[in-house]
Each structure stands twice: as structure tokens, then as C-alpha cells.
Amino acid sequence: MTSPLTSRFPHPKGSDGTRRLGYGADYNPEQWPREVWAEDVRLMQEAGVNIVSLAIFSWARIQPTADTWDFAWLDEAMDLLHTAGIGVDLATATASPPPWLTTAHPEILPVTATGETLWPGARQHWRPTSPVFRTHALRLVRKLATRYAVHPALVAWHVNNELGCHNVYDYSDDAARAFRDWLRDRYTTLESLNHAWGTAFWSQRYSDWDQILPPRLAASHPNPTQQLDFKRFSSDALKEHLLAERDVLRELTPDVPVTTNFMVMRGTKGMDYADWTDAGAVDFVANDHYVIPGPQDRDELSFSANLTSGIASHQPWFLMEHSTSAVNWQPVNTPKLPGELARDSLLHVAHGADAVCFFQWRQSAAGAEKYHSAMVPHAGADSDLFRSVVDLGRTLRTLSPLAGTEREPARVAVLFDWDSRWASEQDSHPTSRLDYHQEALDWYSALLRLGIRADVVPASHSDLPSYDVVIAPVLHMVPQELAKELTRYVEGGGHLVTTYFSGIVDANDHIWLGGYPGALRELLGLRIEEFGPLPDGATVDLDNATTGSLWTDRITVTGHDVEVLARYRTGPYAALPAVTRRTTSQGSATYVSTRLGVPGLLGLLPDLLAPAGVTSELPEDARGQVEQVVRRDADNRYVFLANRSDTPVTLPGLTGDVLVGAKADESVVLPPRGVVVVRQAAH
Template identity: 80%
Template structure:
């Protein structure tokens, strides 16, 4: 059940047919005078750049007025890039409408839940459901596609930019009309929607479709299923815009692959990217990722790159944006330490990226992002940053043999589910402290600490039987079909691990009655009558030495096959089960009823994995210090060994040819923040 992408990834081969990894950046020549352009091409060649994303925010330059066009400058840039051997991922330029359009048609501007208009002055000031915006945007797409359809520099289309970054939720009248249309398709009848939304509660029953609105500011808590459906609809509305642009591009240039840049990273949850990829809306997956400094920042980078690979069906994908150093939009914008530019980039490559690009090529002299780092900084090419950029270009050239290879599946999977992320964090719940992404990251961080490879994969797009162990943290939304699939998985010999607040509601956010964890109750062999959320600062001790926070459950064991792996030693549920495991045939189903954090889970996981025979492939002294990721093709396996810390790590030399890294006296030496790559035979 992988994403139905066309696999038309454009960067795996160079013009001569040789393998290569794409390397480059967003290029914004319109910000600079003409005399800078030729210097840009020269420096790009010096740095090893072979691809740029072009014209992303150029609508106002390409179409200065409603009835005029200016392509001359872009023609010249395209020709210069082609002459320099640099391919172009050409944007449709629809990300931000120009002032003439918003002045003539203010009805395209988004509206907030409180009824405020989102005015021009920044970017993405458009409604995804506006027919007026759609008409103007598609006119632009058609003009750009027609003009550059046969240009030899064109290797891919870049639809819009970071769809939904600032306009995922629009509450306008256009959105209300489109929301009703979406609901008609989903539920068919008013009876269907009244049942799904539970409108018998609070006298909300609808007698006409025109009465239904987006969840605008209300006197109290809006209907929860209305909120959940609006999130689904909003993701779909952006996907429909993506498809509308793609259809124009495919009509005019059927042989040119189409992509758009996702934002798979912490804090970005409005778009169900797994659904977008599975819909066939694009030919290959691209992603933007920015590190937010913190205790687990590189864990999150690895988690996001891993999930991007899962969305891409483990096929190669495109890292469209990340930063060479500091960004401009965090409260404090830290420069990267020496070696982090390369390590961050290569960790994405390890997880399947066959192109590594930055925002942006040349650091802006004006505008909101002038303090955002770039490949060519304000200091110019005579800088440590540009030298690091050029060194990375050489490194990627050395890794060209692995281009086109896929990530090798692990034995362990962490399921990720947008519905559970959206629904699990709604208001009027047992606690407002639940953070779905944090819990999923906790499990992944624990696996990294143990040196165990794992895949992060979409819950509804993955065959669980491909894995020995499936971890499903806070899998709150549990349609009956998924519950049956997980039951078959366990009965067939698989090992499921899930957590508190899982299996509780169906796809309509209705409680599975009879006690928690609802649809998973029989599979887990437990029953919970009442949740036990914890107040801020409170914690509970378990008899296995772990400490829980945020949540507890009052568990009754109902199945004779259930083993209690840990009990509460303190708190309201002293002596009651905290962690249980039910065995059935060759399989098992484990339940963890409290938030243990990465440290507590790292203590629990060895016991859960030992029964399955899952252990680290790394030498013991490297576990937790080094991350191992494997890519493979028909002939070779490529082992990426990534030093996660700031200290040197020495490993016994592993078998294989060293594509990247240093060996000494029979050992592999990983300097601080270093990456080594080994090639082994696939046989």
C-alpha cells in the first residue's frame, strides 16, 4: 500500500546518463541586477550546483498587470542556467498573488475564524477555494507552461510553494460553499451528516445544507466532528488546487514530472501529505525541512526525513528546502555549528533524498528573509559558509553511485496518522496537554537511543505485515477497517505496540462504546472505564523504574493471555497495570498507559523487542551515538553512519567499500557531526 507515484524522479541521472544527486537551491534572480546573474552561474558551477527552483515568487514580475506579460528576463535566466549545465525546477509562480489582483479582487483574500480579512503584505494571501483566484492562477500556469514547454533547462514543474503554509484554514463564504460541497460528497444526505456530527447534541440538527458553516468563532466549543471534517476538507481543498495546476501542466507538458514542496516537520499538521501523495496529485515527493534548535532537534530531523520517505513509498524524494545556517523566523536564530550543514543534508540523503537543496542561493539584501542564510551569504563567496557549501557539493558527487536507490525497510515501524493528530488534540478532551507528534517522536527517539532502525510510515497507507513490530502511538481515530487490519496483523504473528488514548473513536469521532480502548479492547485484552489525566507537574512511578506523566489509565485485565509488564507504584492507580501485553498465537499486542518519554521508552523497548529478536545492527559502543540508515538497489547496500553528537566516535571497521569517511588502523572514525557511507554487495 505505497503511494501511487509515477517514480519519474528527474535528478537520478545527468545529461550523459550517469547517476547523480541533485544539488542546488531556490534561485531568485529577480531580486538582483542583471550583472549578478553570470556571476551566479559561475559560482553555482564552482559549488557543484546542478538544479535550481526558479520563479517561485515571480507572479508580479511575470504579469505586471492583468493584461501584460514580461517573460524576457526569465527567458534569459533559463538560457543562462542551461548553458551552465543547471537544470530548472520551474515554479508555476502562483504562491502569492500580485497587488493588482488583490486590489481588483479583494474577495480572493482569506478570512479568519473570527471574521478578519487576511490582507496583502506578506505571502499566500489567497483562498484555496476562491474561483476567482483559481481562474487567474490557472491562466498564469498555462502561460508559463506554454512558453517553457520545450526549453531544454526544464526538468520538473514546481506547483505553487509550501501549499497551506499560511492559508490552510480559510473561513470565508467561498470556503463555506466548498465545505458544503465536500460534505455532500462525503455524506450524501443531511441524515448522514446529522448522524456523523452527532447534531442531536446541543440542538444542532440541520434541516438544509445552506445552514452548515465552517467552525467559525462560536460561543462555546464547536462541534468536534465539524472541526475534524473541516480539517480534512481544508487539506483536500489545497490538494484540489494542486491537482488543478497539475492538470494544466500535464496537458501541455505530459513528459515533465510535477511536484510541490511539502513541509513534513514538527508544527506543520494541516496537510495530510500521505493522502496527497496517494492521490496521484504529483509525480515525486518533495519536502522542506527546518531544524528548530532543542534537545531533540536532530531526532526530529531524522523522524521527518524518515516520514517523508514513508510518504514517498521509500522511493527517492527531493529535499527542496533547508537552511545552510540560521533562519530568520525563530525567536532566536542560531547559526549552525561546523559540520552541521553537511550532516543535516546527508541525513536527508540517508533517508532517501536524491536531491539536496536550500533556501536560497544568494542571501537577500532586502525583504522579510534577508537574515535567512543562503548558499552565498552576505559576506560573499569568500566565506566559510560558501566553502562548506562547495565541499558538500563535492561530497554529493562522490555519493552519485547511490542515486536512484531506495531506503531498505526496517523490521520496526512507527505509524503516523493525521486524523489522530487532528482529532486527538481537539478541545473538550480529558486533557489539553496531549501532543500527538511529541508522543510519536518519543518512540522514535527511544529507538534511536537503542541504535535500532525503524521506518516512520502513514497509518492508512502501510501494510503492517511488512514489519515484525508496529508501534502505533496515540492511534486515537480507529475506523473498524483499521482495527480489523491490526487484529489480523497480530493474529498472523505481528507484534503491535500502542498507547493511551488509542482506539477510542471511529472515523466520525464517535466513541466506541463498552469501555476503552474501544475498537482495540478485545485485541489488547484490557478494559478501561475512566481515564486518569495528570495535572501539570504531576507524575507517577512504575515498578520497572520508569516515570510517567500527563496521562494514566485505570486498567482492568480481561484476557487470560495478558501479562502485566509494569504496574503503577504511585498515583491514583497504585498496583494497577500500567503496561500490558496480550499474546495470541505467534503475535502480541502491548498497551502503554502513560507518557514515559524517550528515556522511559528506551528502558521498556528492549523487553518488547527481545521476544521478536529485534536488536541493534550497530556495535554496542555506538548505540545512541550513531544513527544507522540503509539504502539499497539491486546490486548494493549503502550504510549511512551518522554521528549524532559533538564527540568523536570510533567504530570497528565494517565490511564494504568506504564511499565517504575516514578509516584508521582497522577502525572507522566518525569525527564530531560526521557522516560515513559504506557500500556492501546486496548478495
């Protein structure tokens, strides 16, 4: 697969000119008096910081009024950082409009589906499709790019910040006009749109483009394809703003790479980042990630870092934000345990991050995020947290040889598809309890517990033949070409695994008729006439000692080459197939018709992986306790081994040079929540 990225990663350089891993934070000097700045730089050098993101929320400081500009403080900060050898990822500062702009032009403020205005007082109070906002934002971008084009501290541009975090869905009149334009580009004619949206239903047929609105609050369920297209449009609207800022920066500073910080993490679903990279919107991928406490919290961290690598086509990417310890926006904000700061950071590095940065450098004394942890906490440098920050800096310097290396591909892939996620979770479906992300995470968690390395890849970026096993949970939306691609994969010797509610609709969210699973019916060799979603709390037992929840299917096997791997033992479909596998001359296609959760998948996965000969590379005693990820270059493999548990783990017989961690004779010892990195010669 050809990558749209240009591989312009801003690797810091050591004194000998070799590439280093990046290390730093968001830096907000404008929050502090000048005398603190010198201490900041001194502590940054002590910690090994070599890059910071600057001016992210500084629009009101840079442009105090519509006609005045103040760059003196930013000039001073840029000069100070450069003198200290610290590069700057300079933000365009467009994330939060200043009060003078929203007062003069309240028409830039977003509007909710119920018609409420989102007022100033927080951040991201702007419409992605507002022409007025775009004019003022690009004026600011042009001023910044012109002033700092040749500043020696500038190593990258940081467009806006967390695009869509709070304003992904805007239902204003600006959005309505832009939505109509987007629909004209997609469908060309009203006839095509009416067909795609199925407007014969409920007398919704449009006779003029101006009749079309965003899916605002309605009397009942809005048109499902209208909802889906609005999700697609909203992601595209943010992408178009990103492209508009990028174009100004490329015009004025063509040699400076451009990025923005994605949010590939649990709970963020409005932006199709794979599509953004397909459009060449960034020169390198950057991501923000925060741990959501729960039983799968570190699984989710690994899953998101892995998916970020997939979005980046396995090229180096930038961890732009994560937390040193507690955040401020959860119901209860608990601090990280000893070792977790380093383990969380190094897991991102293992999955391809060539820079590790935090929000933020110095913990704020005021404002909404004053209780969010930072590299320098309220307690100051004389603190366990800052000492951990310094230790991590040393570790990253030790890992400098990894700069520019790529993740070693796994034999198993978990597909992630934004269209399927958006469409499968819409209203007026067989169940409202389906959670696309959770199902995909469950499969990944089970693989982690079995010690199986897997890649998480966007469906649009996937090179299916390069994987022995492809797991596609809830692949709900399957256009005809994707169905053909999956069929070619299986017939060519690949092993496909998919689940309930897959293959059901086409790109317009229309049902594939003739029985479920629609587009995948022939490939899987089965037919389903009616879904059997389960009520809350209900479960069914399977005859392989697993338990299903959420969903069941009444399966009729139609192919002579289909094997029933498990049947329902209880429930309305008792004795009927629950898990099936169709084999071809070389490959196979497996269907799992219920949600098994991690415990059930642990029992099933070995049978699904066996035809491909996929087994764990870890000793049996370490499986479930240790995550293994590999990066490599032409000469070396760098094996990351992360202890997922709170007890020490010993790995015998591991050869190579231990770069990070402890080694005793021929055994590698992983302390609780610790990470070991071993360098081995490439085979």
C-alpha cells in the same frame, strides 16, 4: 502496497549519462542586477549545483498588470542556466498574488475564524477555494507551460509553494460554499451528516445544507466532528488546487514531472500529505524541512525525513528546501555548528532524498528573509559557509551511485496517522496537553538512542505484515477496518505496541462504546472505564523504575493471555497495571497507558522488542551516538553512519568501501557531527 507515484524523479545526468544526485537551491535572479547573474552561474558551477527552483515568487514580475506579461528576464535566466548545464524546476509562481490582483479582487483574501481579513503585505494571501483566484492562477500556469514546454532547461514543474503554510484554514464565504459541497460528497444526505456530527447534541440538527458553516468563532466548543471534517476539507481544498494546476501542466507538458514542496516537519499539521500522494497529486515527493532548536532537534530531522520517505512509498524524493545555517523566523536564530550543514543534508539523503536543495542560493539584501542563511551568504564566496557548500557538492558527486536506490526497510515501524493527530488534539478532551507528534517522536527518539533502525510510515500507506514490530502511538481514531487489520497483523505473528488514548473513536469521532480502548479492547485484552489524565507537573512512578506523566488509565485485565509488564507504584492507580502485553500463538499486542518520555521508553523498549528478536546492528558503545540508515540497490548496500554527538566515534569491524568519511585500518572514524558512508555488497 501499490504506490500512486509514477517514479518520474528528475535525476540530473553526468557527462557520461549516468544519474546524479540533485544539488541546488531556490534561485531568485529577479532580486539582483544582471551583472550578478553571471557570477551566480560561475559560483553554482564551482559548488556543483545542477538544479535550481526558479520563479517561485515571481507572479508580479511575470504579470505586472492584468493585461501585460514580461517573460524576457525569465527567458534570459532559463537560457543562462541551461548553457551552464543546470536544470530548472520551474515554479508556477502562484504562491503570492500580485498587488493588482488583490486590489481588483479583494474577495480572494483569506478570512480567519474570527472574521478578520488577511491582507496583502506578506505571502499566501489567497483562498484555496476562491473561484476568482483559481481562474487567474490557472491562466498564469497555462501561459508558463505554453511558453516553456520545450525549453531544454525545464526538468520539473514546481506547483505553487508550501501549500497551506499560512492559508490552510480559510473561513470565508467561498470556503463555506466549498465546505458544503465537500460534505454533500462525503455524506450524500443531511440525515447521514446529522448522524456523523451527532447534531442531536446542543440542538444542532441541520434541516438545509445552507445552514452549515465552517467552525467559525462560537460561544463555546464547536461541534467536534464539524471541526474534524473542516480539517479534512481544508487539506482537500489545497489538494484540489494542486490537482488543478497539475492538470494544466500535464495537458501541456505531459513529459515533465510535477511536484510541490510538502512541509513534513514539527509544527506543520494541516495537510495530510499521504492522502495527497494517494490521489496522485505529484509525480515525485518533495519536502521542505527546517530544524527547530531543542533537545530532540536532530531526532526530529531524522523522523521527518523518515516520514517523508514513507509518504513517498520509499521511492526517491526531493529535499526542496532546508537551511545552510541560521533561519530568520525563530525567536533566536542561531547558526549551525561546523559539520551540521553536511550532516543535516546527508541524513536526508540517507532517508531517501535524491536531491539536496536549500533556501536559497544568494542571501537576500532586502525583504522579510534577508537574515535567512543561503548558499552564498552576505559575506560572499570568500566565507566558511560557501566553502562548506562547495565541499558538500563534492560529497554528493561522490555519492552519485546512490541515485535511484531505495531505503532498506527496517524491522520496526512507527505509524503516523493524520486523522488521529487532528482528532486527539481537539478541544473538550480529557486533557488539552496531549501532543500527538511529540509522543510519536519520543518513541522514535528512544529507538534512535538504542541504535534500532525504524521506518516512520503513514497509517494509510503501511504494509503491516512487512514489519516485525509496529508502534502506533495515540492511534486515537480506529475505524472498524483498521481494527480488523491490526488484529490480523497480531494473529499473523506481528507485535503491536500502542498507547493511551488509542482506539477511542471511529471515523466520525464517535466513541466506541463498552469501555476503552474501544476498537482495540479485545485485541489488547483489557478494559478501561475512566481516563486518569494528570495535572500539569504531576507524575507517577512505575515499578520498573520509570516515571509517567500526562496520562494514566485504570486498567482491568480481561484476557487470560495478558501479562502485566509494569504496574503503577504511586498515584491513584497504585498497584494496578500500567503496561500490559497480550500474547497470541505467534504475535503480541502491548498497551502503554502513560507518557513515559524518552528516558522511560529506553528502559521499556528492549522488553517490547525482544519477542520479535529485534536488536541493534551497532556496536554497544556507539548506540545513542550514531544513527545508522541503509540504502540499497540490487548489488550494493550503502550504509550511512551519522555521528549525533560532538565527540569522535570509532566503529570497529565495519567492512566495505568507504565512500565518504575517514577509515583507519579496519575501523571507521566518525568526526564530531560527521557522516560516513560505506558501500557493501548486498547479501
